[in-house]
Amino acid sequence: MTDGPEAPPTIDTSKAHPARVYDWLLGGKDNYPVDEAVGQSLPPAAKDAARQNRQFMHRAAAWLAGQGVNQFLDIGTGIPTEPNLHQVVQRIVPTAKVVYADNDPIVLRHAEALLISGTEGVTDYIEADVRRPGRIVEHARATLDFDRPIALSLIALMHFVPDGQDAHAIVRDLVATLAPGSYLVLSHGASDLLPELAAKATAEYARGGITLGFRTRTEVARFLDGLDLVAPGLVTATEWGTATVDAAPSGVYAAVARVPSP
Structure with a gap:
């Protein structure tokens, strides 16, 4: 389902990839020794972060579907791990x-x-x-109606895009394509919640050839500029949309924000 004349790239099993490391952290089997090596080098709390992040996605997707949102654009999908986003929302x-x-x-x-x-x-x-982003939106227009609300999901993705690659501008460009009443669903690794864990994860990912750039709360909040935050706002992944207490501390920020009318 790729578009354009580009030949599909081959899978490079000699280099770690964020999607496969994430799969390993979640207990998946669709990864390679190089990905497992990165995962094993991380502190045990990295598995907690992956689990908390995934659970946030489930809660946010279900909430949006409950609001009547029936179009979703999920960028940085990762290796399918049930329930996947479409399974969560299509149940509702x-x-x-x-x-x-x-x-x-x-x-x-x-x-x-x-x-x-x-x-x-x-x-x-x-x-x-x-x-x-333009290529993604062009392809998505064949399935989604951009004149109606869409939920744009960027789950644990933008911390792999450093500031030098205009991370905030990429999100602004994507949000600019969305109709009023659309939503941005965002989770992002924090540099200021569990700083030692963040520094260790950044170093170990770098050894695996992956650039990882966690951000402070202020820096993450910039992705949400101009949008209306849904309660409880920009919080940790374990604090959004749940009354369940997670004993493990969270090093991930999470938010859902609505595109306002002009």
């Missing part, structure tokens, strides 16, 4: 349409087999990098 809104995007070809291969829509809804997938 069976006609929901979901477009997934990720830049790891192994995700595409799994997506073709596992990201299967319910009979009333639609799922689609594009292999693309968030650094090329």
Whole structure:
């Protein structure tokens, strides 16, 4: 389901990839020794962070579907791990349409087999990098109606895009394509909540060839400029949308924000 004349890239098993490291942290099997090596080098709390992040995605997606949102654009999908976003939302809104995007070809291969829509809804997938937002939006327009509200999901993604690559501008460009009443769902690793863990994770990812740039709360808040935050605002992943107490501390910021009317 790739578009354009580009040949699909091959899977490079000699270098770690964020999607596969994340799969390992979640207990998945769709990763390679180089990804496992990065995961094993991280502090045990990294597994807590991956779990907390995934649970936030489930809660946010279910809340949005409960608000009647039936279109979702999920960038940085990762290797399918049930329940996937479309499964969460289509249980609530069976006609929901979901477009997934990720830049790891192994995700595409799994997506073709596992990201299967319910009979009333639609799922689609594009292999693309968030650094090329125009390409993602162009592809998504074939499935999603950008004149109606869309939930844009950027889960644990933007901390892999450093400031030198205009991370905040990328999000602004994506949000600018959305109709009023749309939502941005964002989670992002924090540099100021558990600073020792953040520093260790950054160093170990770097050894695996992956640039990781956690940000402070103020820096994460910039991604939400001009949007209306949904309660409880920009909080940790364990604080958003749940009354359940998670004993493990959270090093991930999370928020859902609405695109206002002009």
